[in-house]
Amino acid sequence: MAPSAIYDTAPSLSPSPSSPYRILVPEKLSPEGLSLLRSSGYQVDTPAARPAADELLRLIPAYHALIVRSETKVTAEVLAAAGPKLRVVARAGVGVDNIDVDAATKKGVVVVNSPSGNIVAAAEHTIALLLAAARNVGRADAGMKAGRWERGRLVGVEVGGKTLGVVGLGKVGMKVARMAKGLGMGVVVFDPYASAEVARQAGVELRGELEAVVREADFLTVHTPLLASTANLLGEKELRSMKPTARVLNVARGGVYNEEALLRALDEGWIAGAGLDVFTSEPPAEGSVAARLAAHPKVVSTPHLGASTVEAQENVSMDVCRQVVAILSGGLPTAAVNAPLILPEEYRRLQPFVKLVERMGSLYTQHFAGERGGMVGGRRFELVYHGELAGVNNTRPLLAALVKGLVSSISDLGGRDVNIVNATLVARERGIAIDEKHVRDVGGGAVVPTYASAVTLRSVSSDGGFDGEKEEQVIEGYVSGRAVYISKLGRFTANFQPQGTLLILHNYDEPGKIGNVGTALGRHGVNISSMQVAPLHGGSVVVGGDGGGRSTESDDGSLADSESRAANEALMILGVTGDVTQDVLQELGKSEGILHVNLVRLE
Numbered sequence: 001m002a003p004s005a006i007y008d009t010a011p012s013l014s015p016s017p018s019s020p021y022r023i024l025v026p027e028k029l030s031p032e033g034l035s036l037l038r039s040s041g042y043q044v045d046t047p048a049a050r051p052a053a054d055e056l057l058r059l060i061p062a063y064h065a066l067i068v069r070s071e072t073k074v075t076a077e078v079l080a081a082a083g084p085k086l087r088v089v090a091r092a093g094v095g096v097d098n099i100d101v102d103a104a105t106k107k108g109v110v111v112v113n114s115p116s117g118n119i120v121a122a123a124e125h126t127i128a129l130l131l132a133a134a135r136n137v138g139r140a141d142a143g144m145k146a147g148r149w150e151r152g153r154l155v156g157v158e159v160g161g162k163t164l165g166v167v168g169l170g171k172v173g174m175k176v177a178r179m180a181k182g183l184g185m186g187v188v189v190f191d192p193y194a195s196a197e198v199a200r201q202a203g204v205e206l207r208g209e210l211e212a213v214v215r216e217a218d219f220l221t222v223h224t225p226l227l228a229s230t231a232n233l234l235g236e237k238e239l240r241s242m243k244p245t246a247r248v249l250n251v252a253r254g255g256v257y258n259e260e261a262l263l264r265a266l267d268e269g270w271i272a273g274a275g276l277d278v279f280t281s282e283p284p285a286e287g288s289v290a291a292r293l294a295a296h297p298k299v300v301s302t303p304h305l306g307a308s309t310v311e312a313q314e315n316v317s318m319d320v321c322r323q324v325v326a327i328l329s330g331g332l333p334t335a336a337v338n339a340p341l342i343l344p345e346e347y348r349r350l351q352p353f354v355k356l357v358e359r360m361g362s363l364y365t366q367h368f369a370g371e372r373g374g375m376v377g378g379r380r381f382e383l384v385y386h387g388e389l390a391g392v393n394n395t396r397p398l399l400a401a402l403v404k405g406l407v408s409s410i411s412d413l414g415g416r417d418v419n420i421v422n423a424t425l426v427a428r429e430r431g432i433a434i435d436e437k438h439v440r441d442v443g444g445g446a447v448v449p450t451y452a453s454a455v456t457l458r459s460v461s462s463d464g465g466f467d468g469e470k471e472e473q474v475i476e477g478y479v480s481g482r483a484v485y486i487s488k489l490g491r492f493t494a495n496f497q498p499q500g501t502l503l504i505l506h507n508y509d510e511p512g513k514i515g516n517v518g519t520a521l522g523r524h525g526v527n528i529s530s531m532q533v534a535p536l537h538g539g540s541v542v543v544g545g546d547g548g549g550r551s552t553e554s555d556d557g558s559l560a561d562s563e564s565r566a567a568n569e570a571l572m573i574l575g576v577t578g579d580v581t582q583d584v585l586q587e588l589g590k591s592e593g594i595l596h597v598n599l600v601r602l603e
């Protein structure tokens with residue numbers, strides 16, 4: 001399996017040289033990143049103008065990756081329209097509030113961003129607005145350009161010695177706080193999630209209440225993401241409790257201040273001014289409150305320029321383009337918003353086991369659940385890691401691989417495939433529960449005595465025993481080199497590679513069986529490419545049919561016959577090519593000594 005399997009949404013759509021991966025970049029992205037994409041052999045489309053919402057819906061199905069800044073709205077509708085090709089939505093910046101991350105997760109599309117590429121730019125822009133708001137730079141400049149010399153009307157205030165209130169001591173907030181201290185300001189902070197130790201080391205005062213920060217601040221700046229919990233965080237109550245000389249700044253997201261309240265605060269003199277880079281609608285819709293704020297004489301406003309420096313744009317462009325290349329070529333992103341973090345060395349180590357576990361899941365569904373109506377939903381599974389593998393802590397890729405293997409052959413996932421992004425969600429939707437066990441010792445167990453790392457999959461009933469009334473539904477496998485093998489299937493000791501189309505026949509291991517099966521398949525034009533006989537595990541005697549059900553003693557002593565025949569049960573595992581029709585399966589099933597026939601299709 002190619003390493004891209006973790007993020008694959010449609011392996012069959014892997015591009016060929018004549019049909020490369022296509023990447024849509026509807027917004028302006030620094031050329032360094034675009035060059036990286038093109039030199040990696042991808043087709044990069046950069047429309048001259050940002051496509052309107054309906055145009056994006058029309059375009060998106062052709063693309064494997066979409067790279068946006070803050071203007072393109074990547075809605076659930078866009079993600080639904082994307083179809084199976086789309087693997088990654090990259091945000092060349094920090095905020096992902098323009099992307100429906102939940103919808104992307106459901107679809108198994110990775111969302112990546114550049115968490116720190118524009119931090120310096122955003123912090124410096126905050127300081128620019130701080131000073132501009134303090135010294136009326138915007139109005140003074142506009143006056144000069146209009147031929148006015150307004151020295152008397154534009155007396156400002158100093159920031160040195162004043163208090164800056166910071167709401168949100170994250171990456172930008174911290175940088176702003178440090179810069180403000182450099183300007184001689186005192187800094188008080190509200191951030192319920194910030195570490196007191198980190199705040200202390202930065203020389204800022206952490207307050208337990210937002211109200212305290214708001215009351216103390218001569219300048220107030222917000223640096224939180226826009227979330228349900230931060231929308232309108234600063235409303236009428238907070239703005240009314242500020243000093244009338246205070247000025248507020250927003251280089252985070254429009255909507256963290258309630259815009260109506262802010263407009264009234266400025267109009268009615270609750271505060272003295274504002275520096276705003278972001279608005280609830282961008283560009284502010286004509287006549288909107290956002291537009292009135294942007295045009296307000298007490299406001300210095302900029303059109304969402306916080307990240308717009310040459311340096312920041314190079315940073316974010318390279319950050320996200322590298323991640324797009326990584327994902328499309330089977331590597332790992334460094335800043336996935338909706339996928340677990342896996343270190344590259346962990347991932348490399350797990351790769352062969354990802355393939356093994358996916359095949360085991362698929363084999364389970366087709367061999368065991370297939371016999372019983374394809375039911376894997378609502379079941380509890382146990383995945384046991386033996387040997388070296390037991391030392392791996394981050395097994396998310398293996399869980400994802402199991403879910404993918406269990407459900408892929410049986411479910412219509414509505415155009416989505418299972419990957420590490422959505423596996424937990426898919427499992428939850430289908431009532432599949434997976435427990436994991438780490439068993440370091442492979443030497444002592446009866447199960448996998450010889451391999452350095454092995455995996456056992458079993459279906460477990462609610463009382464903790466094996467599921468299935470008749471049979472232990474167990475599959476064991478191991479990796480050798482890059483090849484994967486199944487070493488146990490149900491009650492049978494095996495050693496076959498789970499790949500291609502397999503015919504699994506449960507039979508009495510008696511002379512003539514192989515010949516009969518071979519002749520029947522030959523008659524139907526089915527070629528046998530590999531063959532393995534899997535005997536009962538440990539030579540145990542099981543009485544009865546496939547399930548090893550109860551024995552019933554008869555008067556004529558037929559139990560002895562039946563016992564000896566059952567002791568010779570085996571699986572015949574044939575790798576086949578050609579069309580194995582229902583007729584073929586029925587004919588084989590009726591053959592003397594054949595107890596059951598299963599067709600299993602693996603990749």
Ligand SMILES: NC(=O)c1ccc[n+]([C@@H]2O[C@H](COP(=O)([O-])OP(=O)(O)OC[C@H]3O[C@@H](n4cnc5c(N)ncnc54)[C@H](O)[C@@H]3O)[C@@H](O)[C@H]2O)c1
Nearest residue numbers: 095122168169170171172191193223224225251252306307
């Ligand atoms: N204007 C721009 O061009 C521009 C540029 C970069 C970043 N931004 C925006 O700035 C914001 C901050 O970015 P960041 O990288 O520093 O994010 P971050 O995730 O590093 O920091 C956010 C901080 O907000 C805190 N927080 C969350 N909820 C809070 C609440 N209810 N009250 C107080 N604090 C709360 C978090 O604990 C965290 O410390 C984001 O919205 C981002 O999109 C804007």
Ligand SMILES: O=C(O)[C@H](O)COP(=O)(O)O
Nearest residue numbers: 069070092093094095307
């Ligand atoms: O969240 C961000 O990174 C900033 O708001 C930058 O947005 P932009 O990429 O649209 O400039």
